[in-house]
Amino acid sequence: MNWKNAFSTSIGKKLQMSLTGLFLILFLIVHCYINAQIFYNDGGVRFTEAAHFMGTNFVIRTIELGLFAFLILHVVQGLLLWAKNRARRGTRYAVSAGNQTSRWYSRSMALLGTLVLLFLILHLSKFWGPNRLSQTTGHGELDLFTMMRDEFQVTWIVIVYILGCIALGWHLLHGFYSAFQTLGLGTSKYKGLLKGIGVAFSIIVPIIFALMPISFYMGWIS
């Protein structure tokens, strides 16, 4: 079987979702680590240093392009699969007792993913977008720490960020383990371990992210 066909069957598309999803999970870890530097409460010194490295290093900037490509693939393929799978049922059931046999968030990955995407668009337009624009137009890097501090004084922005983190958490709760199941690792030997790590990851990482706007809003970080 050649490569093109390998990724075009239903399992092939599932592999696309799994591999891009795992890459996005890796990104989350890095992003979370870098941004957690604000919790040193040192006026943003360590955070700015790390953000400067991420924003100017050639290798990181190249990987950033790959990250966007994978993100787009994950979103587009995910939505296409959702539409196609929905159509496969044909006539819908008059009565459905889905909650007795599966989790709502497992069935709602497209909805949760869309919420995360909407949040992401807002998020990028607040920080990443203006910063890269300033860089490419020769005005240099922006002071992201000050921007964070200012943005997170606005109540509705803080609320949207918290909701975005909640959507991300539910999305990960299914997605993390699912990615490994797709790679064939959902065996009796690894299932418990991977599910455990998945649950921990899906709770801890979104909480750390949510604590960032909360901390600025509450004045815990200045």
Added chain:
Amino acid sequence: MEHYTMNLTLKVWKQKNKNEKGRFETYPVKGISSEMSFLEMFDVLNEQLVAEGKEPIAFDHDCREGICGACSMYINGRAHGPWHNTTTCQLHMRQYKDGDTIVVEPWRANSFPVIKDLVVDRSSFDRIIQAGGYISVNTGNAVDANSLPIEKQKADESFAAAACIGCGACVAACPNASAMLFVSAKVSHLALLPQGDPERKTRAVNMVEQMDKEGFGSCTNIGACEAECPKGISLENIARLNREYIGSVFSGSSDKA
């Protein structure tokens, strides 16, 4: 539990044939014993309909022992009804009480077109099996059953996968109408045994391609299939199918399998 009788209201999907649009019909049924199976309750209803000169409801059934996979029925939103590891024929009326309303629908999936009422065409499963669910066997005398040594654990896992009766509850329950649990069981029980080795590199790919061609949805690891499977087929089989698929993709040959 004590025996009791009940009167029920059944809302059953009636559909003349594949092309005609179906609809729900409401039937009152009286004097149903709690000892009856769900299908026996349908027998009572059908006899009543025949006596009234009406057309009986068409439904699939064969062994009525929970081992053939013929009976289907989506009962109050659950494939084969609410009992765990149970086919419709083994669901008993003691689950219900007097005055209950029960909605019965056929399996719903584009790949399982309704033939009549609650009977669906599951021949798409047969075509998936034909695409790869076989092994090569030498002609001549039958070999001694014990001539091939097989680890106990593998034999057990293979046997557990082979328990799949091809009823289609996995497809019916899956929000994506995916047949992955069925295909994974059929790939697994052969992949675990030495007899399945000759076709191993091509089996998963061929069966998955046929599954896609039949118009089943794709698996998103929701897990409703496992919860509804009357034979307790595990999602671990889907993980194995994924491994078999990845294995044949990376096996080095770029030919069409």
